[in-house]
Amino acid sequence: MREKENIITCINSRVDGILISLTRYTKDLSHLQKARDIELPVVIFDKTISQNHFDEIIFDNGLNAGMAAEKLIESHCKSILAVFGDENLEITQTRRDFFLEKLKNHSGIKCKVIYCKSADEVKDKLSTILEYEHFDGYFAMSDETLAGLHSSLVKNKLQASAVKVIAITEGILPKYLDDSYECIINDGYSMGTMAATKILEIIKGVN
Numbered sequence: 001m002r003e004k005e006n007i008i009t010c011i012n013s014r015v016d017g018i019l020i021s022l023t024r025y026t027k028d029l030s031h032l033q034k035a036r037d038i039e040l041p042v043v044i045f046d047k048t049i050s051q052n053h054f055d056e057i058i059f060d061n062g063l064n065a066g067m068a069a070e071k072l073i074e075s076h077c078k079s080i081l082a083v084f085g086d087e088n089l090e091i092t093q094t095r096r097d098f099f100l101e102k103l104k105n106h107s108g109i110k111c112k113v114i115y116c117k118s119a120d121e122v123k124d125k126l127s128t129i130l131e132y133e134h135f136d137g138y139f140a141m142s143d144e145t146l147a148g149l150h151s152s153l154v155k156n157k158l159q160a161s162a163v164k165v166i167a168i169t170e171g172i173l174p175k176y177l178d179d180s181y182e183c184i185i186n187d188g189y190s191m192g193t194m195a196a197t198k199i200l201e202i203i204k205g206v207n
């Protein structure tokens with residue numbers, strides 16, 4: 001609802017363009033149809049859903065997730081816990097699919113997948129899972145899931161040096177967690193710069 005209201009505000013304010021990172025609750029882009037009707041430039045960045053009407057600036061989520069899986073394989077992990085975000089988001093679906101695709105040809109590796117919409121939900125689920133299951137490799141698809149995973153590992157007194165933890169992150173959070181975590185960096189500042197550049201190019205083209 002807030003996202004829809006913000007779009008209406010932008011249109012009524014006669015802005016030259018809209019940059020938008022979709023919320024986790026966005027399931028369709030009907031609220032952007034008005035902008036499309038009046039040819040108001042829209043660029044979606046960071047979080048998106050499957051669509052082909054608007055320009056997007058997003059990370060190569062498939063490449064990064066596949067790289068994370070390869071690192072766990074190279075570390076000889078045999079039992080992996082993969083922590084993903086909101087299952088309804090395209091970013092989650094893409095990272096999950098590429099991550100599992102990399103593991104598919106390694107029959108000796110078992111992977112448990114869970115979906116969590118917040119760091120607290122990660123902690124809630126792992127409070128039960130880690131009581132009964134053991135993993136030698138962990139994957140967190142974002143800073144939010146990594147925060148919950150880290151808290152759970154600490155609570156269960158699991159030494160990070162004894163397991164392999166891989167995360168896709170913007171790079172700041174891990175500095176305050178554990179030096180042994182291996183990170184695949186997604187630079188949010190660079191993404192924002194690219195998104196801003198893209199919409200300016202579109203606006204100049206329109207004008």
